[in-house]
Structures are given as C-alpha cells and as structure tokens.
Amino acid sequence: MIYLKDIPKSLEQGDICWNLPKISPAQINFSLIKGFWIKNIKQAESGIPREPITLEIQPSLSCGVILTQSCDIRSGSVILFAELREKEEDPFSPKLKGRLNQITKILHTDTRFHYFPIDNSIEILKVQKVLDFMTLFLIPYDFLKDDIKNFFIARLISDAQKVLCEKISRFFTRLAFDDIMFLTNEEIKKYIKIHNLDIGEVRETLSKFNRDF
Amino acid sequence: MSVFQQDVIINDDIVKDFSQQIIAGYSQIEESQKVITTTDPLITRFAPLIKIAINFFLKILSKIRNKIIHAYYNFKEILPALFDSVIEGILKYVNRTKKPILLTFTQIYNIFEIVGLEEIYPETFEKISACLQWKIISSNWIDLFFLQSYKETLLSNVSSDVLDAIKNLINIILMHKREELDNKKFEEELSIFLSE
Numbered sequence: 501m502i503y504l505k506d507i508p509k510s511l512e513q514g515d516i517c518w519n520l521p522k523i524s525p526a527q528i529n530f531s532l533i534k535g536f537w538i539k540n541i542k543q544a545e546s547g548i549p550r551e552p553i554t555l556e557i558q559p560s561l562s563c564g565v566i567l568t569q570s571c572d573i574r575s576g577s578v579i580l581f582a583e584l585r586e587k588e589e590d591p592f593s594p595k596l597k598g599r600l601n602q603i604t605k606i607l608h609t610d611t612r613f614h615y616f617p618i619d620n621s622i623e624i625l626k627v628q629k630v631l632d633f634m635t636l637f638l639i640p641y642d643f644l645k646d647d648i649k650n651f652f653i654a655r656l657i658s659d660a661q662k663v664l665c666e667k668i669s670r671f672f673t674r675l676a677f678d679d680i681m682f683l684t685n686e687e688i689k690k691y692i693k694i695h696n697l698d699i700g701e702v703r704e705t706l707s708k709f710n711r712d713f
Numbered sequence: 714m715s716v717f718q719q720d721v722i723i724n725d726d727i728v729k730d731f732s733q734q735i736i737a738g739y740s741q742i743e744e745s746q747k748v749i750t751t752t753d754p755l756i757t758r759f760a761p762l763i764k765i766a767i768n769f770f771l772k773i774l775s776k777i778r779n780k781i782i783h784a785y786y787n788f789k790e791i792l793p794a795l796f797d798s799v800i801e802g803i804l805k806y807v808n809r810t811k812k813p814i815l816l817t818f819t820q821i822y823n824i825f826e827i828v829g830l831e832e833i834y835p836e837t838f839e840k841i842s843a844c845l846q847w848k849i850i851s852s853n854w855i856d857l858f859f860l861q862s863y864k865e866t867l868l869s870n871v872s873s874d875v876l877d878a879i880k881n882l883i884n885i886i887l888m889h890k891r892e893e894l895d896n897k898k899f900e901e902e903l904s905i906f907l908s909e
Contacts, residue, residue: 526895527888558885560892561848587900591907602907610906632899694905 503619503654511579511644512570513668514661516616517651518624520581521559522637528555563624563653565616565631567668573641583635584616586627606630607663611674614667622654631664633671681709688713785829792830796822797837804840808849818855833863835878842882845889852889855882 508515533553540550564581566573573579593599606615614631644651656664680688680702692702699713706713799821807814818841822830844850864879 526891529887529891556881556884558842558846558881558888560888561846585896585899587903589900591900591903593907605907613903613906630903635895635899696905 501619502617502657502660503622503625504657505622505654507649507652508655509648511566511573511641511648511652512655512661513566513568513573514656514664515566516563516584516625516653516655517566517581517644518563518653519651520562520564520637520639521643522562522564522581522583523557523559524635524637527557527560562637564637565664567633567636575642575645577641578638579641579644581637581639582631582633583637584624584629585632585635586629590628591630592628607667611667611671614664619654624653631667633668678705680705681711685713789829789831792825792828793832793834793837796825796830797834797840799825800837801840804844804849808844814850814854819859822859833875835872835874838875838878838882842878842885845882845885852886852893855886857883857886857890860886 503516511517533555536551536553540553544550562581563584565584567580567582568577592602603615606613612633614633616625616629616631618628619625655661680691683691688702688706691697692699703713800818803814803821806812816824822833841850841855845852845855860879860883864876864883867875
C-alpha cells in the first residue's frame, strides 16, 4: 500500500494527520460581523473611533494532509493543511471499469481533488477519502511538534508523495480563466446545465468579451 | 411551569390542587356532619364511629400529603442533576458504542418535564457542546429552536453561566449547520465531477 504507519520524529509534506483543530471561514458567521465591520470602516472615514469586534470560534475536529513543503516545516512556522473528506454515499461507481475511470480522472485531470485509497489497517482510511484543496486551514507547527503521536496517522510512500506534490503544484498554478469564453452559445447552454450556473452571471461574464447570450 | 407542553405536565399546581381538594373535601364532610338529622337507629348508632374513622383517615392523609409534597420538592431539587446524569450517560454510551441516539434531547427533556424538571444545569449544555465539537454526536440531536425557546423562558436574574453555556451551544450548532452546507456543496461538486 501507499501508507507508512511508523510515527516519525518530525512531520513532512503529505503526512496525514487527525485530531486537528480546524478553524475555517465555514465556522464563522461572517454575515453577523459584516454590518459592524462596514459600519466601522465608515466610522473611520468620518473620523469616529472604531469599535472592537470580537469573534468566538470553536475549532472543528478535522483530518487533513500537510501541503506545506517539508523544508518549511520547522519551529515557528505555520503548516498548511487541506481537509481529507469523505462523501456520505460512495461517490465512486460500483462497476469496476467506471470506478477505475473515476479514480484515474481525479488523479490525472482534476485540480481540486486528490484521491486517497482504502487501507483497512488505518481507522480513518477504511473508506475512500478525497483531499479537497478548497478546504485549506493553518495550524502552527509548534502546536503539533511535541505530540506528533497524537496527530499523525500515516505518511505517503515516496512515489505517492511525489504525486501529491504535483497535485499541490497544479492546484496553485492552475490557469485562472473563464471557460465559457472559449465556448459557443450551444456549448454554454450545456455548461450552464452541468455546472448549475446563474444565467445572469454568465451573461455578465460574456459581456466582458463583448458577447451576447 | 412548562412552556412547551402545558397540557401533560405534573407539577406544583397539580400537587397544590390535590391538597386543596383534600382540605375542601374534609370541610364538606365536617359541614355535613353538623346537619345530619336522621331517625334511622343504625345510622344514629354508627355515625360517631364513622366520623371518628373519617377523621382518623383524613389526619393520616393530611400527614401523607405533607410528606408527599416534601418528597416531591426534594425530588424536584435533584431532577436537574438526574437529568444531567442521564444526558452524560447517553453521551458516554454513544461515544463508546458509536450507535445513534434513539431519543432526541428535546424528547428526553419532555419526559423529565412531565415529572417536574424546570431547570437545566449549564454543565449539561457544556457536555453537549463538547460532544458536538469532538463529533461524538450530530448537531441534529439537539434542536436549535428548543434551545432558543428555552433561553427565552429563563428569568432575567438567571446566572451568566447558564446563558453563556446556551450561547456557546447555539454557536457550535450554527457552526455545524454551516459545515453541513459546506459538506453538501462538496458532495454535489464531487458528484458532478465524477459523473461528467
């Protein structure tokens, strides 16, 4: 298998950890603070002193994979994690051929997700997991370093680690463009349906390219 | 007093009504004793005995009533602690067995409310918050509407510990709801990607 289970002395890129205290925007009710925040910005513009705004956040228990490069993992640094998630219902095809195609597709072509196979000897990997690069969170290395055994689950073997590095690199260097500028109106109709897009927003985007839809 | 199920609860009012009925009944019997006029020799002969027996019975009943009321108030005092222990026991059981809980928090509260539970200790809320945070239970187990209603029924002089514990619990449930939405979005996006 692709996992090494011996507890290491220090952490590396690609290490799978659990019991992590995740703090992410999903835990914060931004709509509650937005009013106060804007009010304070306006107050400052008018010369009125700003008011303190505090947020109470309870960290969420999470399982993640280290994205930070191994050379940057040292005392005083902050480690970037992406959450290892599972779908409640098996997202993969029950048919072997379809399943293989889906796994290959995630590994080869997708930039957002990465695939972690089952290992029945590891509790949290008894089901297939998907690494979601859109769920990033930070934890100080000093929080983890003296208690690695409480957080560490498994390390990827060298080849699997290289694949992950490529996926990380691809996620952060993926092209930022609007797909629809390359599509015909007929193709856009299908694209809207597949991606469940708002037609108003699509029209707004196309208007930037002087196109009608 | 209950806010949620006024029609089914047994509480102070019922005990008071019960004692008032006994006193009223006793007074009625005493009044009726004064106006009995009969020439039936059998009734005339046994009337004093019946009166003594009734008096004796009512005196015993009166003592029992006081003891029942006393015991009920004692029981009521320990109810929040008992409720806390039951909730803690359930949470420990779920943590150990990973089995879902059959009754929701509100249903368990309603059962205790029938026997007079009026107050929930802040510790109970804190234990639930901890279990939610450590993902031992689902946020669906405790109803947000129930918590908000319970908070509204609290007296203005309630301790800040109780209010803080409820506020924290509400915050963590809302956080879970936002995470659930986020997870749902992830599942939909992954499904769309894999189905293409």
